Amino acid sequence: MTSNVKGFTLVELVTVILILGVLILGVNGIIIFGSRIFVESSSVDQVIGQSRFSVERITRELRNAVPNSVRLTSNTNSQCIEFVPIVASTSYLTMPIASLTQVANGAKVMRDNAQSRIAAGQWAIIYPVSEADVYQQAKAKRFSLNKVTLEANSIDLEFAAPVQFSAASPRKRVYFSSDAVSYCFEQGGDLYRYAAYGLLEVQPTASSMPVARVKVLMGQHVVNDLGDNDDLPLSLTPASLMTNAIVQLQPRFSVLGETFQYRHQVQVINVP
Known part of the structure; x- marks a missing residue:
């Protein structure tokens, strides 16, 4: 009887496996290279x-x-x-300043905006012309606020104790800040x-x-x-x-x- 069964020879199978192996290695190299470029670019x-x-x-x-x-x-x-960031700044109307007014625990400044950022616990700083004026409280250029009261067009400031700033600002500027x-x-x-x-x-x-x-x-x-x-x-x-x-x-x-x-x-x- 004649058999019609067909198939692949061992040589053909080995040849196909070798070709597929080469293709897989090539594709794998391309994938790895592309992945490395992506990772490096992302970094x-x-x-x-x-x-x-x-x-x-x-x-x-x-x-x-x-x-x-x-x-x-x-x-x-x-x-x-x-440095010391500015929380708010405005012009003062009344302020206890040496040679201008007596020692006092209150002051009045212009209201900076509708929702004022000036608050108790901040520092009021006037005319700092050196870093010592900012960081050394003995220079009497900064004092801490104890209370802030908002008025219609102004803000009333209250210090923890009677104070007196050592110098006036030429443009009557006062800065308010918190920590450095x-x-x-x-x-x-x-x-x-x-x-x-x-x-x-x-x-x-x-x-x-x-x-x-x-x-x-x-x-x-x-x-x-x-x-x-x-x-x-x-x-x-x-x-x-x-x-x-x-x-x-x-x-x-x-x-x-x-x-x-x-x-x-x-x-x-x-x-x-």
């Missing part, structure tokens, strides 16, 4: 986005700083920039924001921050050499009679062997 985009956010955040806050409150400190472990804020580039490549630690006469470093503070991670992968004065991420040109304070931001970031650097200048435009 780069994440670091770039994070760095842009941190630089923009520092810029916005510095532009809203109390005049002459910006100061800088550096060591081999960290570099920190500190610090941005610290730290050894290891991290950037942190410190807040809610008060106003200290001596500027704290990252390692000397009070225990009672709020610490938030703002950026990573910073590769500036904090021991090299020519490679620090921050520099400060203090205010003078001719110019406002200028902060130069120049942090370098690194990801997957690639390094990029920002060169950004911030002018602190507020004046006493």
Whole structure:
């Protein structure tokens, strides 16, 4: 009897298996290569986005700083920039100021807006022409508010005790603030924001921050050499009679062997 059964020979099967193996290896290489490109691109985009956010955040806050409150400190472990953010500002109508009025525990200022941001517990600061005027209470340029009463077109301020500011503002400006804020580039490549630690006469470093503070991670992968004065991420040109304070931001970031650097200048435009 004649058999009509058909099939593949062993040689044909081995040949097909070899061809499929080669195809699988090629496709697998393409998939792995594409996945690696995607992961690396995502990592780069994440670091770039994070760095842009941190630089923009520092810029916005510095532009809203109390005049002459910006100061800088550096060591081999960290570099920190500190300033006092403005919560509100307005013009005063009556204020206990030396050579103008007697010591008093009350004052009156113009209402800044319909929903005033001035509140008890804040600092009232008048005519700060140096960082000492902001951070040293003995200079009599800042006093704490005990009570705030909103009137129709003005705000009544009450201090905790009778006070007297040491100097008047040429334009009768008064600034209101709470605690200082610090941005610290730290050894290891991290950037942190410190807040809610008060106003200290001596500027704290990252390692000397009070225990009672709020610490938030703002950026990573910073590769500036904090021991090299020519490679620090921050520099400060203090205010003078001719110019406002200028902060130069120049942090370098690194990801997957690639390094990029920002060169950004911030002018602190507020004046006493």
